[in-house]
Amino acid sequence: MRSSPRAAVALTCVAMLTTLLATALTASPGDAVSTGHVNTVKKPITLTSQRRINLVGPGSAAVTSNGLVFLSAVRPTIPKGSKEPGSVLYAFSRNGTLVWHASYATFPTVPPVPAYLTAPAAGGGIVYVGWNRESADQYDGAMDAFHATTGKLIFQGGQGGTSAPTVAGGTLYSNWQFICCMGEQDAEATQGLNAATGDAVFTTDPGLGTPTSPAAAAGGLLYVATGGTLNVFDALGHTGCGPPPYPSPPFSYPSYCAPLWSDSALGTITGTPRIVGGTLFVGAADDLYAYPASGCGAPQCMPAWTASANGPLTTSATSTAKLVFIASHKGTLYAFSVAGCGHSTCSPIWTGSVRGALTAPTISRATVYVGSSKGVVYGFNLAGCSKPTCSPTLEAHVRAPVANASVVDDGHLFVTDTAHTLHVFRLP
Numbered sequence: 001m002r003s004s005p006r007a008a009v010a011l012t013c014v015a016m017l018t019t020l021l022a023t024a025l026t027a028s029p030g031d032a033v034s035t036g037h038v039n040t041v042k043k044p045i046t047l048t049s050q051r052r053i054n055l056v057g058p059g060s061a062a063v064t065s066n067g068l069v070f071l072s073a074v075r076p077t078i079p080k081g082s083k084e085p086g087s088v089l090y091a092f093s094r095n096g097t098l099v100w101h102a103s104y105a106t107f108p109t110v111p112p113v114p115a116y117l118t119a120p121a122a123g124g125g126i127v128y129v130g131w132n133r134e135s136a137d138q139y140d141g142a143m144d145a146f147h148a149t150t151g152k153l154i155f156q157g158g159q160g161g162t163s164a165p166t167v168a169g170g171t172l173y174s175n176w177q178f179i180c181c182m183g184e185q186d187a188e189a190t191q192g193l194n195a196a197t198g199d200a201v202f203t204t205d206p207g208l209g210t211p212t213s214p215a216a217a218a219g220g221l222l223y224v225a226t227g228g229t230l231n232v233f234d235a236l237g238h239t240g241c242g243p244p245p246y247p248s249p250p251f252s253y254p255s256y257c258a259p260l261w262s263d264s265a266l267g268t269i270t271g272t273p274r275i276v277g278g279t280l281f282v283g284a285a286d287d288l289y290a291y292p293a294s295g296c297g298a299p300q301c302m303p304a305w306t307a308s309a310n311g312p313l314t315t316s317a318t319s320t321a322k323l324v325f326i327a328s329h330k331g332t333l334y335a336f337s338v339a340g341c342g343h344s345t346c347s348p349i350w351t352g353s354v355r356g357a358l359t360a361p362t363i364s365r366a367t368v369y370v371g372s373s374k375g376v377v378y379g380f381n382l383a384g385c386s387k388p389t390c391s392p393t394l395e396a397h398v399r400a401p402v403a404n405a406s407v408v409d410d411g412h413l414f415v416t417d418t419a420h421t422l423h424v425f426r427l428p
Contacts, residue, residue, distance in 0.1 A: 059416025086114025130161020157198025
């Protein structure tokens, strides 16, 4: 007896459904079941917060040193008559236990204002932070240096920092600003201090403009962004430097420095320049610029290659030896080859697209992490995903927007949010 075509089709459908059902029942929860289309997208691992620590205000970007995690926080408003500190520099253990802290009192203005703290920097067993006070006719402060493990104040020197300091080769670099006497004295530049004593070594010329991002130092050179201009100086304060033109404080630096080379054809630079091998990377407006780190032998230099993004590159770049990563304000993480592409304009090797404005990336082992204004830190596979656009492999959710780069140390992810909280996640 021959079956009809309709019966054969029915039997075939039943067989296919039976096979699919059997596959679904035997598959592990994370496996994708094939339905004729290849599904290789896996759900990202969601990290669980191990600890949450309340801060006096939104936390800065954190740094790690000597087995501790350092960050600063500034109270956004000061209640009338409050005796609480307006600003705090914190030192936490890796599990989130407070080891020591340095408190900064509010200034008795009307209304009272806190000391404005920079994000900290650490090196050589010392942690550094800049502070400034603001009153009706004055804006000034100093750089403080603390013993990393005990919190003992080592020195207070220079002018107060306006952005995170940088330590390299025994020198502490920080941007500074001084306003006095109802604006009759107003100066902003980048200073170099002896990292062990706080003694002034030099300052860049205050006439160059306002530094708009933390400075970077490598290979004997200091890289400073002022608006849309990249200026490069002798990091030791020798070449291109001379006696100070101003005899009175705060202009008490022994040497004033002019740039060795510059590029002034950029958009506004808000992220720290990044040096990888012999290449300098700078994000400005919607573009990434790559220069020979040592310059071009002329006062004005052009980039070796550039790359465009889908929105403002408001963060600093970070890198491995082969890849440089930078994130945009429109939710895209870019991975470029450090070596470029052999052309004047390069495309990314891969991108990651998520929701929200992104922080500067952080790299640890095989993962690159980036925070989002949507309250999530995303982790991407460092090598990408063999596709032009990749999805995150892990997520860490917090209670408010993430505005600063996260830090990873000894298997822990440390995240600050704008809701005055430090989150500690244990990585898988």
